[in-house]
Amino acid sequence: MDYVKSGLVLLVAAWTLSGQDGKLSAEEAKKLKNPIAFTKKSISQGRDIFLRNCVGCHGDNGKALIDVVADATDLTDPKAFRDGLSDGEIFRSIRDGAGASMPSFRSQIDKEADLWHLVNFIHSLWPPESQPPLQEKE
Ligand code: HEC
Numbered sequence: 001m002d003y004v005k006s007g008l009v010l011l012v013a014a015w016t017l018s019g020q021d022g023k024l025s026a027e028e029a030k031k032l033k034n035p036i037a038f039t040k041k042s043i044s045q046g047r048d049i050f051l052r053n054c055v056g057c058h059g060d061n062g063k064a065l066i067d068v069v070a071d072a073t074d075l076t077d078p079k080a081f082r083d084g085l086s087d088g089e090i091f092r093s094i095r096d097g098a099g100a101s102m103p104s105f106r107s108q109i110d111k112e113a114d115l116w117h118l119v120n121f122i123h124s125l126w127p128p129e130s131q132p133p134l135q136e137k138e
Pocket of ligand 1: 049050054055056057073075080083084090093094100101102103105118122
């Protein structure tokens with residue numbers, strides 16, 4: 001019976017964390033902390049996930065493909081972002097979708113860590129002065 005109980009506890013926790021419609025609010029997103037360090041390894045994992053899921057609209061270099069989806073955000077330009085630049089807000093845009101035509105990736109990319117690798121990859125597309133410092137272990 002214990003596994004039923006812990007399953008229930010997890011469900012309730014997930015429900016509470018994500019709000020009733022399952023989407024994060026902007027406020028909740030801002031409070032999230034990226035648990036994955038900004039390292040070359042994480043960036044390269046993020047790049048792999050990006051190449052599999054995102055290039056159709058954002059292009060393989062993160063600049064939107066004008067002729068595919070005209071309003072897809074140019075991910076290389078922080079000034080182009082409409083829904084916030086903090087790690088948590090970018091996490092939210094990917095997990096829950098953005099604007100009218102960016103779909104939610106919650107079911108395709110179901111590991112939270114993979115979403116954070118994508119956040120790190122997106123940071124790596126930004127101009128050097130806008131990127132967080134690399135955190136390589138010696
Ligand atoms: C079906 C096309 C499509 C796909 C596939 C897609 N996006 Fe998007 N994306 C968009 C569009 C369109 C927008 C602009 C939404 C808006 O704000 O109106 C957007 C916006 C975003 C934003 C928010 C930028 C902002 O304005 O703050 C991020 C981050 C992002 N996409 C990342 C991704 C990642 C990572 C993937 C792959 C996991 C992905 N997108 C896949 C179409 C797409």
